[in-house]
Every structure is written in C-alpha cells, then in structure tokens.
Amino acid sequence: MGVQYLSWDYNQMGVVATLNLSEPMNNVVAWQRFLPTGPVALLPLTDELSSLVWSTSIEHAKELLSISNESFVDALNDALWKKCPRDKIIDVATQRLDNLLESVFETSNAVRQLHPSISGVVEGSRAAFPLGFGHATCYVGKGVALVGDAAHRVHPLAGQGVNLGFGDVKCLSELLCEAVFNGSSLGNMSHLMKYETLRQRHNLPTMLATEGLQKLYGTTLTPVVVLRSLGLQLTHVLSPVKKMIMNYAAA
Structure with a gap:
C-alpha cells in the first residue's frame, strides 16, 4: 500500500498461556498486577480456565x-502473590491518601476479592510475542482496508488491542453494507475514507492513553509513583469517572 507505519519496540515480550485454576470459581473478573518487570494479567475464559x-x-x-x-x-x-519491596515514602504517602479519601468519600466495606491461584498450564499453550507500538498513517487504499494489528499495535497492559480490532471490523462491515445498499462497490473510496476517519478518531486517543500508562508504570520515581497512586485511588472512588472510562474502553 505504500503506507507509512510509525512504530517502536518496548524491548519486552508478552508471554501467553491458557491456565488451569486451582479450583472452579465464578471466574468473571480480569486481574492485572504491575510488577517491576511489567504487568501480569489473567483474563477469564471459563470457571476453570483463564488466559x-x-x-x-x-x-x-x-x-x-x-x-x-x-x-x-x-x-x-x-x-x-509475592510482596514486592516498596519505598517507605511511597507506603506512607499512599496510606495517608487512603485515609484522606475514606474521610471524604463513602468507601465500600465489601471484603476484598483475591485473584485465583493457578494449578496448571494447558499443554502446548505457552508462547511469546514481541511488544511494541505501531500505527499506520492511512488505513485504506484502492480496494483494501487495514483492520486490527495490521493498522495498529498497542501494549497489552490496558487490554485494548482486541477491542480496537473488533471496533475496526464492526465499523468497516457497517460501512460496506451501507455501500452495497446504496448501489456502490465494496471498494468505493468515500466509504473507505469514512471508515478511516471514524476509526482513527477513536483509535488514536485510546492508543496514546495506553502509551501514557505504559510510560507511567515504567518508572520507579517516587513523586510519579505517589501521583499515580492518587490517580488510581481517585478513579476508584469517583464512580462516574470510572464508569465513563470503562464505557469508552468497551466502545
């Protein structure tokens, strides 16, 4: 297509596998823990399996x-499960933030839910792929359209790669149906350009936000870590903000 593709590597790999849980459970929650080397995430598949x-x-x-x-x-x-060593300044600051937020906002007294333990790995499911950022400056050409990873790559820490791809497919299929209904060809550039415009308006902000999170969680500087904790705690207690972020991510 002759399209310019902007990209860079994170010098990381994503290890993937299908996991057996230690015991059957109502496995509907996705878990993510940020480690010094990068995040580890569990995504529910069934009551006995996670990805x-x-x-x-x-x-x-x-x-x-x-x-x-x-x-x-x-x-x-x-x-x-292991407890990673943390800076004492960060521990004191985050505890004070917790106390402050509890005094200002009504917080839930619900028992904290713990992530599942893993008992095994489905044979042959372990693999790894390089992590990087990438974005095609144009999504369409004469008779061709890019979707999913062909058009954009993001770090998996926010779980948005597949959502962006599904959004591409949904938008493109609707516009192709519209083209056929109007008597146009599937390769009609006006419909393809509309696809590119709509998806880039959605994809780019999501990708930049994910990139910002990757940089934010890639640092151990104490002031940044404290501000990061404050942002997460505020997002957690401000339900309308949290709901807005969730709705946008799922769009």
Missing part, C-alpha cells in the same frame, strides 16, 4: 518458555 498475558523482559520471557510446566506455574504464582 495469561505476562509482559516482561526478553530474557525473562525466554526463560519462562524454556522451563517445565510445573516450574512455570510456580514462577507465575510467585509473581501473582
């Missing part, structure tokens, strides 16, 4: 692929 996306260094990813299933499960449970 893993573990973002980590290239060296660590290769190590995780080379070890036995039993050692992999041990390493994963350790990553999910």
